[in-house]
Amino acid sequence: MIDLNANFPLQQWVCLPCGYNMIGKMPDVCPFCGARHDKFVSWEAGEETYRVGSTPVAEGITQLKSSPRLGLEHACYRIETADGPVWIDCPSAFNRTLEPVSDIFFTHKDFMGASNQYRAQWDAKVHIHQAETLSPLAAAFSVDDAFTGDFTSHGIEAFQIGGHTSGFTVYFYSNVLFACDFAFPPNKAMRLNPFSDKTEIAAGGDRLLQLARERRPRLVTGYNFVVDGDDWLGFFEGALKRAA
Numbered sequence: 001m002i003d004l005n006a007n008f009p010l011q012q013w014v015c016l017p018c019g020y021n022m023i024g025k026m027p028d029v030c031p032f033c034g035a036r037h038d039k040f041v042s043w044e045a046g047e048e049t050y051r052v053g054s055t056p057v058a059e060g061i062t063q064l065k066s067s068p069r070l071g072l073e074h075a076c077y078r079i080e081t082a083d084g085p086v087w088i089d090c091p092s093a094f095n096r097t098l099e100p101v102s103d104i105f106f107t108h109k110d111f112m113g114a115s116n117q118y119r120a121q122w123d124a125k126v127h128i129h130q131a132e133t134l135s136p137l138a139a140a141f142s143v144d145d146a147f148t149g150d151f152t153s154h155g156i157e158a159f160q161i162g163g164h165t166s167g168f169t170v171y172f173y174s175n176v177l178f179a180c181d182f183a184f185p186p187n188k189a190m191r192l193n194p195f196s197d198k199t200e201i202a203a204g205g206d207r208l209l210q211l212a213r214e215r216r217p218r219l220v221t222g223y224n225f226v227v228d229g230d231d232w233l234g235f236f237e238g239a240l241k242r243a244a
């Protein structure tokens, strides 16, 4: 029997309005959304209440989300690569019964979820752009690979797009683009993420458009959606025009 708790911080709190995980002593207010501490639950209570469910998205790709919905949690995607399973982003709830992955690749710093606990349980490697690790929101989270620039790993192509956050990274795998919350909603009203520097996100958007035109993904996944790739391209071109 492995003593799971031996690997875990004694104290970790989950903010119910947003899903942000606070590691260590309970703060008075959530550093992400500002909710008061009476809206927090311990990670143990969170594990009991919130079950991470999995929905198939494409061959070898599933979307993971907590049920009931946990605040603003952004969807996680599990990819069964030829080199083994990995995640892109991470659920806010810790469920020790999930199937392990060897690596967690983040799009950006805002929703690192319970990645420190999954990392401890599975000895998983956490990858996020170096610029993202400088944020106070990321400071308490363990990172194994603070990468810079573009790279390929497990057959997944990673591109630093910046814009929404300076180290914002999108991933292409097979015929799927993983774009998290760079632009939404997935329809004609699509806008570039408004919590961003307007000039920088427009520049990042131009590069992402170029990459998507070259690769023509069949599907695009976001923080709470999966949409046809050609439809997304049209919506995204519209969002870039409106941002210009």
Ligand SMILES: [Zn+2]
Binding pocket: 015, 016, 017, 018, 019, 020, 030, 031, 032, 033, 034, 035
């Ligand atoms: Zn919060």
